[in-house]
Amino acid sequence: MKQADDYQELLGRIAADVAPLIGSGTPAEYIPALASVDPRRFGMAIADLDGTVYGVGDWRLPFSAQSITKVFALALALSLDGDALWERVGREPSGNPFNSLVQLEYENGIPRNPFINAGALVVTDRLQTLTGDASSDLLEFLRAESGNPDLAFDQEVADSEGENGDRNAALAHFMASYGNIANPVPILLDHYFWQCSIRASCADLALAARFLARHGLRADGSRLLSRSEAKQVNAVMMTCGTYDAAGEFAYRVGLPGKSGVGGGIVAVVPGRCTLCVWSPGLDRRGNSVAGVAALDRFTTLTGLSVF
Numbered sequence: 001m002k003q004a005d006d007y008q009e010l011l012g013r014i015a016a017d018v019a020p021l022i023g024s025g026t027p028a029e030y031i032p033a034l035a036s037v038d039p040r041r042f043g044m045a046i047a048d049l050d051g052t053v054y055g056v057g058d059w060r061l062p063f064s065a066q067s068i069t070k071v072f073a074l075a076l077a078l079s080l081d082g083d084a085l086w087e088r089v090g091r092e093p094s095g096n097p098f099n100s101l102v103q104l105e106y107e108n109g110i111p112r113n114p115f116i117n118a119g120a121l122v123v124t125d126r127l128q129t130l131t132g133d134a135s136s137d138l139l140e141f142l143r144a145e146s147g148n149p150d151l152a153f154d155q156e157v158a159d160s161e162g163e164n165g166d167r168n169a170a171l172a173h174f175m176a177s178y179g180n181i182a183n184p185v186p187i188l189l190d191h192y193f194w195q196c197s198i199r200a201s202c203a204d205l206a207l208a209a210r211f212l213a214r215h216g217l218r219a220d221g222s223r224l225l226s227r228s229e230a231k232q233v234n235a236v237m238m239t240c241g242t243y244d245a246a247g248e249f250a251y252r253v254g255l256p257g258k259s260g261v262g263g264g265i266v267a268v269v270p271g272r273c274t275l276c277v278w279s280p281g282l283d284r285r286g287n288s289v290a291g292v293a294a295l296d297r298f299t300t301l302t303g304l305s306v307f
C-alpha cells in the first residue's frame with residue numbers, strides 16, 4: 001500500500017477511535033470568542049516532509065492557535081538570537097499551570113521555560129527587540145511555511161485577550177521589575193495577544209511546523225535553525241509543551257508536542273512528519289481531551305514515537 005493511503009486510512013481509524021471522546025472536556029471559557037466554539041469539532045492533519053497533507057474531519061477549518069504559536073515564536077527568536085536567548089528564559093518543566101506566577105519571584109524573574117506564559121512573554125519581547133514587529137513577523141513566517149497567505153490575526157480574540165489580560169500583564173510587569181523585559185509592557189502585551197489570536201487550521205499548522213521534522217530546514221529549503229537548535233526546540237516541546245501535563249503527554253504520546261487553549265495540539269515526528277489535531281474540549285490542564293487521545297492512538301498504531 002502507498003504511504004498516502006496508509007495515512008488516510010490511519011486518520012479515518014483514529015477519528016473513529018476517538019469519536020466517543022469528542023465533546024468531552026470544556027472549551028476555554030476565559031474569553032467569549034473561545035467559549036462559543038462548537039465543542040463537537042474534531043480535525044486532524046498529517047504533513048509529510050515534502051509538504052503533502054492528509055486530513056480527517058475539520059482539518060481545514062481555522063481555529064484559534066493560541067499557545068501553539070509559542071513554538072514558532074521561540075524558533076524565530078532562537079534563529080535570530082542564538083544561545084543568548086537562554087540567558088533570559090530557562091528550559092526546565094515548571095510543573096505549574098501555564099499562567100502561574102508563583103515560581104517567578106523565587107527565580108528572579110527568569111521564567112522556567114518558553115512555553116509557560118511568562119516565558120512566551122520574554123520570547124515575544126526579545127522578538128520585538130530583534131524585528132521591531134514581533135507579531136507581524138510571526139504571522140508572515142506562518143503564512144510562508146503553511147503556504148496560506150490568508151492566515152490572519154483575529155481582532156475579536158486579541159481585543160478580548162487584552163480585556164481579560166490582567167494575569168499576563170502582571171507577569172510582564174513583574175519580569176520587567178527584574179529587568180527581564182526590554183520593551184514597554186503595553187506594547188509587548190499587544191504583540192503577545194495578537195500572536196495568540198492567529199487563526200489557522202490543522203493543515204496550516206502541520207505544514208508550518210515541518211521545519212521541526214526537517215531538522216531546521218524551512219519549506220523553501222533555506223535553514224531557519226541549525227540541526228542542534230531544531231533538536232533543542234523539539235526537546236523543550238517534549239518536556240514543557242503541555243505544561244503540568246508534559247509527563248503524561250510524553251507517557252501517552254511520546255512525541256514533542258505543543259498545545260493551545262483553542263484545543264489544538266501540534267506534534268512532531270523528527271525526520272518523518274508533523275501532525276496537528278484540534279478539538280475544543282479541554283482537560284483541567286488546558287489540553288484537548290480528544291486531541292491527546294488521537295495522538296496517543298497515532299503513536300500506538302504506527303509505532304512512530306521518539307521512543
Ligand code: DON
Nearest residue numbers: 066067098196259260261286
Ligand atoms: O495567554 C493566554 O493565557 C492565552 N492567550 C494562551 C494560553 C494558552 O493557549 C495556553 N495553552 N494551553
